[in-house]
Amino acid sequence: MKGLVSFSIVGSAICMFFLVMLNYFLTPTLDWSIYPCIALLLWPLSMYFVYRQNLKQFAFFTSSVFIILLTVINLRETPNLLWVLYALYPLVFWPVFTAFGKKAYTMTAAVIGATTTIIYYALLNVAFSPNYPWVIAIIFAVGWWPLSLYHAKHKSFFSFSIQASIWISAFVIGMNWAFSPSVIWAIYPIFAVVWWPISLYFFSTKRHMTTL
Template sequence: MRGLVSFSIVGSAICMFFLVALNFFLTPTLDWSIYPCIALLLWPLSMYFVYRQNLKQFAWFTSLVFLILLTVINLRETPDVLWVLYAAYPLVFWPVFTMLGKRAYTMTVAIIGAVVTSLYYALLNIAFSPDAPWVIAIIFAVGWWPLSLYHARKGSFFAYSVQASIWVSAFMIGMNWAFSPSVIWAIYPIFAVVWWPLSMYFFRAKHHMHSL
């Protein structure tokens, strides 16, 4: 395994040298080689941390490399739009989640994670695009985390279908109200979603009748 780590270091260095030279001789006015070079750092880093069996440090270093890469691209190419802030949160969340270990699968972490994620993107929504409340979709997505974890541990699948249907319906109504209030279209997907708890209810009732 140590030989593979050494090979990855040498191979990454050779590739980076080749890309820098190619950039210098063919397109000296356009510094594009910095992007693949930063990405190439992941190869030896991955091999090293796999060799050391330290996945927590691997998560931190990988997130740092991607964060640096995206920040450089953002500031060089589109400095007027700080889109790197949207990608920064999941890049930081991954190593933090890894550091928590088994505690990451608790209800407390699920609730805190969903709330913090929603607040972070809500602030970005308010700061950069207050006219389009797209954060509704983020809240809807992360809300499944504590909802699904709770019912999976309780084994309450029928209650899950009811609450999940309500959650989906609330999302549809929110999207309808926020983006197209003049056209009431939310009723159509809500009608389809209602069949989920209904089908589970009648399946359970039929199963109960057969068991009598």
């Protein structure tokens, strides 16, 4: 394994040198080689931390490389639009929750993680596109984290189907109201989702009657 780490360092260095030379001789006025060179750093970094079996440092350094790469691309190519802010949160979120270890699987971590995610993207939504409440989709996505974790630990699958159906229904109603209020289309997916808890109820009832 140690030999593979050394090979990745040498291979990455050779590739970066080749790309820089290619950039210099073919397109000297366009500095594009910086992007693949930063990405190539992930190869030896990944091999090194896998060899050391240190996932926390791997998450930290990999996230740092991506943050640097995306920030450089954003500031060089589109400095008037700070789209890197949308990718910044998950890149910071990954090493932070990796550092929590087993605590990251707790209900408290799920609630805190979902809440901070919603607050962060809600602020971005208000700051950059207040007329389009796309944060509704973020709320819907991260809401599954604590909801699923709670019912998985309690094995309350029927209750989960009810609450999940309500959650999906609230999401489609919110999307309908926010983006196309003149056309009431939310009723169609809600009708389909309702069959989930109904099916579970009759399945569990039939199985209970069979065992009597």
